[in-house]
Amino acid sequence: MSGLQIISFIIIISFVLLQTQSADVFSAVLPHTVTALTDSCVLIPCTFNISKFEEKLQNTTQIYGIWLKKRHDYMKDKSSVVFNSRQNIIQGFRHIEMIGNLTERNCSTVFYNIMMNHSDPYYFRLEMEPNVFRATFNTNANNASDSSKTVRINVTDSPQPPELISSPDVSKYVKEGTAVNLICSAEAPCPKQPPTLSWTNIPKSANIITQLQEKPDKTHSVNSSMTFNASYMDHKMNISCTVTYPRNISNNTTVNSTVMLRVSFxxxxxxxxxxxxxxxxxxxxxxxxxxxxxxxxxxxxxxxxxxxxxxxxxxxxxxxxxxxxxxxxxxxxxxxxxxxxxxxxxxxxxxxxxxYQKTFNIQKFTLKVMLFVVYDVISE
CATH class of the missing domain: 2.60.40.10 (Immunoglobulins)
Incomplete structure (x- = not known):
């Protein structure tokens, strides 16, 4: 290998190393799937990470969030854009609101007035101007070209019944006096319009706590915990948890789950x-x-x-x-x-x-009276 070839090879290697060192490492944290109810809204929790993000913010004058539907290649197909905060574009939805603060790596977004045709995969894109950072995210941090792992909105007309679990399992008999905990859990795809939970056939000793909770994937659910001491008066009682989902246009939707309480005593x-x-x-x-x-x-x-x-x-x-x-x-x-x-x-x-003995005694008494009457008559 000549000296010129060696110098060229070193230059190429150096260029590759420089490119590797300067390449941005980025990833987004999104739930793989969110289930939305028609005529309601759905929250997509979203956070992201970019290498040297604080340094990039110092060079950024404006930061924008973009949501793409079906296709992730923003440069080739901009018809996939459903939301662009830079150009104030909302396409295919009545309203979309980015509630997260992009400067704090939060890209959480609420999609309103969900319809059946909104069922699709969605991709988040971030742009930091002037030309500081531009990229479309997905949830596969190890392979930025893998667009198969992103958030998908599944839309349904009918919500799933709430999950109702008990500890201990009341369907297999619990002994009288045992402390029982019933937990009713329902998905809350739209935390701004959370479902309401109610109980029927509540034991007299029951204590109920209901709250909106954030799950590990940052989606939400409404959980209601009912604790009570099992009583013989509750045996074979059907305890139900009813969930009502508010909807913007159509009537509210109600679903429930029931468990029969079996008490041994x-x-x-x-x-x-x-x-x-x-x-x-x-x-x-x-x-x-x-x-x-x-x-x-x-x-x-x-x-x-x-x-x-x-x-x-x-x-x-x-x-x-x-x-x-x-x-x-x-x-x-x-x-x-x-x-x-x-x-x-x-x-x-x-x-x-x-x-019969009474009747016989009465008859004897009557006979005696008659005999006395006859005796008196004869005596006269």
Missing amino acids: PPKETHIIIKPSALVTVGTYVTFTCKSKASPSNNMTYTWYKRGQKTPLAQEKMMSFIVTHNNAGWYFCTALNKHGNQSSEEIQLLITGNI
Whole structure:
């Protein structure tokens, strides 16, 4: 290799190195996808980084933000521009507002009055004049030519139902007295018009906190947390979280999610029902029923007792017999499941006597009266 060739090679290498060192390194942080609701707005959270940005700002007199739809090659196809803060262009939308401060690396933008035809990929472009920096961003910092990874707006007419989760899982039974936390979460694509959340069938001990939250990708959601202590009175209660999305033109849209609360608990409200009544005559067929609320209620056992007797009378939910004078007294029952037991209050069975015996006694009394009358007549 001649000396001239060596010098040329060194010059080329030096030029490449200089070009590499002076090349701008830039990237943008955008969510890959945002879901928007028709007749509403959508926020695209956006931040960017540029090498030596503060130094470039010192040489910048004006800074502009541009949004492109479908195509990212601004120099070849400017028909893709939907927003240009430099030329005050808004194309294809009723209104677009860049709420971020570009001098603070914030390019967050709100697109208003979303329609179905707005579903597309969008690219952000920054221009710092006079000719300090001009580039179109994407989310792939390792490959600036890769335009496949940028924000995409997906538009829908119907929002997804809210996500409803519980801790612990109330659909698999929670023990009475357990602290339960229900969290209802709904997407808030338009934080300026956030959805409202409401609950139905709220337990008496419930405490509810609802707030708008920012997610890791800078999009937003509305979260409502309801905490309460599980009560047997809430067993099999359907608790619903309802979300209402405001819309500019059409009616507000409401969606909901529901979970059934299942509570396990020992017998409650145990009591006795007597048929036909607790006041009966000898010879009446009477039925005692032990009633109780419990969960689980299958495989429950019932035991009957009479005051003054240590031995149980029966071990079944219903106890029946024909009344005699010996059946008078006080009775109670005990209900039992795997979580515990409860006894009913005592109830008194009163016996008024045999109706046939009463009739016979009346007849005897009438006969005696008649005999006395006859005796008096004869005596006279």
